Amino acid sequence: MIKTLLSPFKRFAWFKRLNAKITYEWLAKHIPANDWHFMNYGYFPTADEPVPVFQTQPLQHYPLQMYHHLASKADLANKVVLEVGSGRGGGALHLAGYFKPKQYTGMDLAQHAVDLANKLHHLPNLKFIQGSAENIPLADNSVDVVVNVESCHAYGSVKKFLSEVKRVLKPGGYFLMVDFRYAQDMPELNQLLAESGLTMKLEENITSRVVMAIEAEDEAKQKSIRDLVPPKWQKLFAEFAGVVGSKFYRNLQDGTRFYYRYVMTKN
Numbered sequence: 001m002i003k004t005l006l007s008p009f010k011r012f013a014w015f016k017r018l019n020a021k022i023t024y025e026w027l028a029k030h031i032p033a034n035d036w037h038f039m040n041y042g043y044f045p046t047a048d049e050p051v052p053v054f055q056t057q058p059l060q061h062y063p064l065q066m067y068h069h070l071a072s073k074a075d076l077a078n079k080v081v082l083e084v085g086s087g088r089g090g091g092a093l094h095l096a097g098y099f100k101p102k103q104y105t106g107m108d109l110a111q112h113a114v115d116l117a118n119k120l121h122h123l124p125n126l127k128f129i130q131g132s133a134e135n136i137p138l139a140d141n142s143v144d145v146v147v148n149v150e151s152c153h154a155y156g157s158v159k160k161f162l163s164e165v166k167r168v169l170k171p172g173g174y175f176l177m178v179d180f181r182y183a184q185d186m187p188e189l190n191q192l193l194a195e196s197g198l199t200m201k202l203e204e205n206i207t208s209r210v211v212m213a214i215e216a217e218d219e220a221k222q223k224s225i226r227d228l229v230p231p232k233w234q235k236l237f238a239e240f241a242g243v244v245g246s247k248f249y250r251n252l253q254d255g256t257r258f259y260y261r262y263v264m265t266k267n
């Protein structure tokens with residue numbers, strides 16, 4: 001009912017911004033579970049993508065792989081890295097520890113998510129700050145790699161975000177992004193990327209690998225929802241979390257939505 005009432009507004013930039021802010025502030029404030037570190041749907045690596053053994057719980061294994069195999073597309077060692085939309089910070093913790101950048105800054109719109117990430121994750125080269133993708137609080141030409149995981153679908157203006165990415169990246173810098181879109185919105189995203197002034201190095205449809213990840217962690221995810229989420233919110237949360245059978249899962253399977261990985265550079 002609420003979803004139907006809100007759906008006419010979903011195309012408006014102001015609604016997207018408000019929706020993202022309210023949703024992710026609420027989640028970090030009301031479900032501050034210390035062992036829930038990721039909010040992406042996960043990635044099931046292909047046979048030729050080596051999977052290092054990580055100390056993760058089953059629920060976090062595939063979302064961590066999403067970060068790991070995206071970051072593997074650039075060299076992060078000793079680099080200045082900015083993650084836009086770092087959420088609860090699990091991906092930032094992994095990349096900052098494993099790939100050893102000089103500095104890794106996780107930035108998120110939701111202050112509660114930033115506070116939670118700063119409370120949970122501690123490494124000398126890692127920090128979390130509050131800020132908007134559409135107005136990044138960093139200097140021009142100051143970042144080597146921008147990481148963006150399943151976040152830009154929520155922005156009011158992806159065009160503004162991409163112009164900010166280009167502004168903060170140093171020449172030669174990398175933009176690493178994964179996200180989903182409805183099939184009918186893919187041409188708009190592709191056009192925005194093509195007109196961003198960045199150069200496309202890799203564009204990869206990873207939808208089937210996300211479906212496999214959702215299936216592989218479904219049992220653990222369903223259990224976690226039962227354990228962590230108040231009963232009256234469990235159905236809604238299961239939809240949001242994209243369990244097997246949810247609308248998101250069915251959309252990925254039937255070609256209504258796609259999930260893509262992009263690697264771009266600034267000349």
Ligand SMILES: C[S@@+](CC[C@H](N)C(=O)[O-])C[C@H]1O[C@@H](n2cnc3c(N)ncnc32)[C@H](O)[C@@H]1O
Pocket residue numbers: 020021024025037038039040063084085086087088089090091107108109110113131132133134148149150151154155156
């Ligand atoms: C689906 S979550 C993904 C979080 C994290 N990347 C992960 O994979 O665990 C999307 C995140 O993007 C953040 N976000 C949404 N709009 C944003 C904006 N305009 N600027 C920065 N972060 C934003 C949300 O607060 C949320 O933490």
